[in-house]
Amino acid sequence: MTAGVLSIDDERRIRLINSSAMALLRPGDAPVGKLLSEVAPELDAVLGGETREDIVQLTSGGEARTLAVKITRDEAGQVLTFDDITQQLLDQRRAAWSDVARRIAHEIKNPLTPIQLAAERLQRRYGKKIESDDGTFAKLTDTIVRQVGDLRRMVDEFSSFARMPKPIFREESVIDIARQTLFLHEVAKPEIRFKLEAPAMLPPLVCDRRQLGQALTNLVKNAVEAVEAVETREEGEQGEIEMTIRSAADAQLLVEISDNGIGLPAERERIVEPYMTTRARGTGLGLAIVKKIVEEHFGTMAFADRPGGGTVVTLCFDTKTLERLAGTGGRKRMSRG
The missing domain is CATH 3.30.565.10 (Histidine kinase-like ATPase, C-terminal domain)
Known part of the structure; x- marks a missing residue:
């Protein structure tokens, strides 16, 4: 079975654990006979309530994982069945963010060109006519053009993420x-x-x-x-x-x-x-x-x-x-x- 299966008695001591559960929880030595709270406190925390299904986040081997857990009762205790849905959630998030990125890129890109053109035209037409000792007009229009450039680069990143072409090998x-x-x-x-x-x-x-x-x-x-x-770095580093x-x-x-x-x-x-x-x-x-x-x-x-x-x-x-x-x-x- 690809799903992890773990059986516990009424004292919440582990009676049985399959190889998939061992791979997901990485408890080290075989944990049969140990309390579930010692091996996987995150799983132990979902027991005792009314819920029979839950989503649990835990860290095993230094790696964060998300598990979909189902709890059933047998004559001697409870059985926990759980699947690793970490990658599934990441894929769903990535697909959702791709759609968000595409929409943002479309909405932001449209007004950028007229803003930049307007600022550049102001520079050409009035730059030499406006008397200003401190160059405020030039600084402000330069700021507009520069910030539009920054926004355009951000939009390009959004577009790259949302519409990255298939690679040519x-x-x-x-x-x-x-x-x-x-x-x-x-x-x-x-x-x-x-x-x-x-x-x-x-x-x-x-x-x-x-x-x-x-x-x-x-x-x-x-x-x-x-x-x-x-x-700060040490001298010479x-x-x-x-x-x-x-x-x-x-x-x-x-x-x-x-x-x-x-x-x-x-x-x-x-x-x-x-x-x-x-x-x-x-x-x-x-x-x-x-x-x-x-x-x-x-x-x-x-x-x-x-x-x-x-x-x-x-x-x-x-x-x-x-x-x-x-x-x-x-x-x-x-x-x-």
Whole structure:
């Protein structure tokens, strides 16, 4: 059974637990004979009431999970049956946010162009006629144009998230994509040390070059912001961002981006959700877009603390699966093959 099943007696001691429940709860040693409150206090808390179904959030193995729990009674106690609906809820949220993003992009984009054109025309027509020693008119119109530009970039992010095209898979040099990503940031941020570690001879990766480049750019941009958020450093210490590309077992390709920035937030399991951001001016779509791109490439993304402080983001791609997609537009064509 894929569902977790757990039987308890009248004292709420565990009598029976199946392998799926062990995998979901990760209690360590076999918990038979232990009190349910010691193994899974979140499940124990739903007992004793009138409810026979509930949604429970718990943390097992450092990972937050949402379980749909059903409670039935037998002659010797109670039986709890539960399914992990974490990914199902995330998929539902992502679909809902995609619709919200599409609507926001449409509603905001329409008035942006006339606002920008009006401000620029004011600058051209009256900029030299208005007498102002402090340049207030020019500053205000420049502010309008600049803020419209910021809004337009935000709208582009909304559109990217809501209407991301299906990837076009071709053989590409992932090292070249990584070099271009780091070069753009090296030029803009010379005070940060960027480093690329990769084997000299790495086979090409079947991917959508533009989308993978966008994903790496978003991750490096996040790393730059995390490095810049560190208020004080020891003398001689420099902000560092390193990208490592390496092959792993079972035809896996790993891309790791590490930084010595401020580290992961407390709600780390939610940082890939749309509109979840810890930054004052962030849209919260950067990592959501990365996750979407990685999933379209049949990959996974994981976050970890960097030893000594900072964050490590690891992307894992199955090169054998991607090889079968070469020259196609993604999942739909693969499923026909």
